[in-house]
Amino acid sequence: MPDLDPTPGVRADARRNRRQLIIATREAIASRGLDVSALDIATAAGVGVGTLYRRFGTKEALLDYVVLGHYDELLDTARACLERADPWDGLAEFVMELAGAHRDSRGLAEVTAACEKPPVPERTQRTIALQDAVIQLTERAHAAGALRADVTWQDILICSRAALDVDHCFGVDAGPNGWRRIVTILLDGMRAPGRTPLEGPTPQVHRAR
Incomplete structure (x- = not known):
């Protein structure tokens, strides 16, 4: 994610303040x-609150900037996963990375859970780009016979959130990396061939174009 002010001629201290605000x-x-x-x-x-407003205009603009940075990182990950020689490895790696991103940032998890139209068009564009990347990852895995035929790309996105609330249950402590076990179990359940038919409709897509 860029951390420098795009405006030419900005002083070094202003660039430093901008970077510190982003971090x-x-x-x-x-x-x-x-x-x-x-x-x-x-x-x-x-820095002072006035510096935040001078550099970004509003707190919401700063939050949007940071969230868009997360989206760009996920897009980079998806593109790298599409280059993996093994389609299943690419899909599984992306699901694990997306699950980890949700775990690492409560704010990102809040944003990706929202189905209403994003407040800024840039987030809409990146949402669509991420959906398209997951569609490609899913189609590659289907074509290779590695992903069970009834698992959709929508299922894959929903499953990436399964790691968010898996720390404790009835006195059991999953530990700091317990979420990875859960995601691995889910991924194995998505591999072909599937034995139990999936019930209910495919998760619906909210696309704001």
Whole structure:
């Protein structure tokens, strides 16, 4: 994700402040979600609130910038996974990476759960691009006979969120990497051949073009 001000001639201290605001925002939404104040972000970045507004205009614009950075990182991951020689390995790697991204950032998990139209067109564009990448990953795995025929790309996206609430249950502690076990079990359940027919309709898609 870019961390420099795109405006030519910006002073080094202004670029540094911008970078610190971006880092602080990523860390804040990772642990606390999107419900974080401009003051908290600015304090963590070591700057005044006025600097945040001068550099980004609004807190929401800063949050959007950081979220778009997460989306771009996921798109880069998806493109790399599409280059894997083994279609199943590419699909499985992306699912694990997406699940990990959801685990690592509460704010990202909140954003990707929303089905209403994104507030900025850039997020709509990236959402569609990510969906298209997952469609390609799914089609490759289907064509190779590695993915059970009744598993859709929509199922794959939904399954990537399964790692979000798997830490504790009835006194059982999954441990820091327990979520990886859960995702691995889910991936094995998606491999061909599938033995139990899937019930219910395919998850619906909300596309805002």
